[in-house]
Amino acid sequence: MSAPGISAAPRTPEWVAAAVAAAGARVVPVGPDTEGLLWFGGDLADLRSALGSAPGTRWVQLPSAGVDSYADAGMFDGPGITWTSAKGAFARPVAEHALALTLASLRHLPERARARTWGEPAGTTLFGANVLVLGAGGIARTFLDLLAPFGTRNVVVRRRAEPVPGAERTVTTEHLAAELAEADVVVVAAALTAETRALVGAAELAVTKPGAVLVNVARGGLVDTDALTAALASGRLGAAGLDVTDPEPLPDGHPLWDAPRALITPHTADTAEMIEPLLRARIEQNLSAFVAAAEPVGVVDRAAGY
Numbered sequence: 001m002s003a004p005g006i007s008a009a010p011r012t013p014e015w016v017a018a019a020v021a022a023a024g025a026r027v028v029p030v031g032p033d034t035e036g037l038l039w040f041g042g043d044l045a046d047l048r049s050a051l052g053s054a055p056g057t058r059w060v061q062l063p064s065a066g067v068d069s070y071a072d073a074g075m076f077d078g079p080g081i082t083w084t085s086a087k088g089a090f091a092r093p094v095a096e097h098a099l100a101l102t103l104a105s106l107r108h109l110p111e112r113a114r115a116r117t118w119g120e121p122a123g124t125t126l127f128g129a130n131v132l133v134l135g136a137g138g139i140a141r142t143f144l145d146l147l148a149p150f151g152t153r154n155v156v157v158r159r160r161a162e163p164v165p166g167a168e169r170t171v172t173t174e175h176l177a178a179e180l181a182e183a184d185v186v187v188v189a190a191a192l193t194a195e196t197r198a199l200v201g202a203a204e205l206a207v208t209k210p211g212a213v214l215v216n217v218a219r220g221g222l223v224d225t226d227a228l229t230a231a232l233a234s235g236r237l238g239a240a241g242l243d244v245t246d247p248e249p250l251p252d253g254h255p256l257w258d259a260p261r262a263l264i265t266p267h268t269a270d271t272a273e274m275i276e277p278l279l280r281a282r283i284e285q286n287l288s289a290f291v292a293a294a295e296p297v298g299v300v301d302r303a304a305g306y
Contacts, residue, residue: 002026004291005033009050010042015280023287030054036290038283039063044073057081059290061283062300065090065139066219068192071305083300087191088138089282090270094243095142097269098187098217101241102126105213106185110239110263124184124213124238126150132157132183134176134199135190135218136164143187155179158190159304173199180208185215191306192219202227211238217269220246225256232259243269 005028006020012027016038020027028034034054038061039047051057058081062070065087070076076083104110107123127150133140136158144154144166156167157176164170171179176199180186186208190196200214201224208214214237216223225246231237239261248267256262286296300306 004035006036006038006287006290007031007034007050007054008038008040010046011040013040013276013280016283019280019284019287023284024291025287032056035059036287037061044069044075047075051081059084059286059296061286062086063279066192067300067306068219068221070300071193076300076302076305082296083302084286084296084298085300085306086275086279086282087298087306089278089298090275091138091142092278093271093274094139094189094217094269095146097243097265098139098143098189098215098241099146101215101217101243101263101265102185102187102213104263105215105239105241105261108239108261111260114260126152126185128152129184130182131155131185131187132179133167134186134188134222136162136170137189137191139217140187140189141165143189152185155183177204177207180204180212183209183212185213188214188216188218188222190218190222191304192221193305197221198224200224200228202230205231205237208237210236213237213239213241215241217243220244220248229255229259232256232261237261239263243267 003024003026006025007028007030008016009030017027030050031053034057036059037057041063060081060083062085065085067085106126129152131152131154133156136156154167156164156170157173157179161170161172199222205227232240241263243265244267250256289296
């Protein structure tokens with residue numbers, strides 16, 4: 001039996017050939033010999049075209065952790081292909097960024113960075129705080145690990161109330177409102193699906209503990225932007241640290257840019273330099289699994305949409 005054919009598109013990083021060979025496969029152009037496709041981003045129409053010219057594709061590796069755009073486009077609807085994402089692979093840099101945004105928001109650093117006068121002392125410690133984490137994937141779990149030295153009391157909200165290491169309690173989304181009322185810090189690290197879109201909306205922000213900090217490092221669509229802007233303007237929300245927004249990029253002149261308690265970074269929790277070695281490691285792992293007919297890592301759950 002010949003070694004399986006692996007194609008890369010729309011670009012081929014220089015390390016791909018060595019990784020494919022090390023796994024016992026061979027690099028082939030996108031076409032009839034393609035059995036596995038390493039997709040390195042690009043237009044969804046280009047991906048459809050590539051799959052159309054490679055009808056024997058049995059596995060597609062996507063380059064991102066979030067796959068909502070692929071799910072929304074119906075890419076996962078057809079049978080016969082195992083889709084894997086990078087979910088969990090980028091957990092460390094994103095969790096690190098979440099911690100940075102949390103500390104900066106609690107310590108009023110966005111306001112101080114804009115200040116041109118000494119002002120009054122202000123700030124809140126993370127030590128001993130009540131932290132609510134929405135989601136239980138790799139980012140959420142790594143963030144909980146980073147919280148350990150601070151002695152925080154952590155609660156996780158997820159689809160199923162299964163225990164999560166580092167959390168005192170795990171509850172389902174039906175209990176979100178009650179948990180928001182107690183949390184000093186709310187960190188959004190869930191997948192964006194049809195069910196979780198606007199998971200934090202006007203109703204949720206209305207019951208959030210006054211002065212709480214909201215951090216979003218997942219997807220902008222998980223938080224209602226208008227409701228968030230209003231909660232910051234009213235003072236109900238103490239601060240917001242956002243690496244993602246809806247829409248994204250956030251347009252120039254948007255009210256969030258002028259909110260003194262908002263810290264916005266341009267989706268840089270995981271830069272290309274950070275994720276390249278992590279993505280390579282994930283691809284190498286899944287190449288070996290594909291050749292050995294073993295279970296790969298990061299399989300997309302078609303029903304859940306991530």
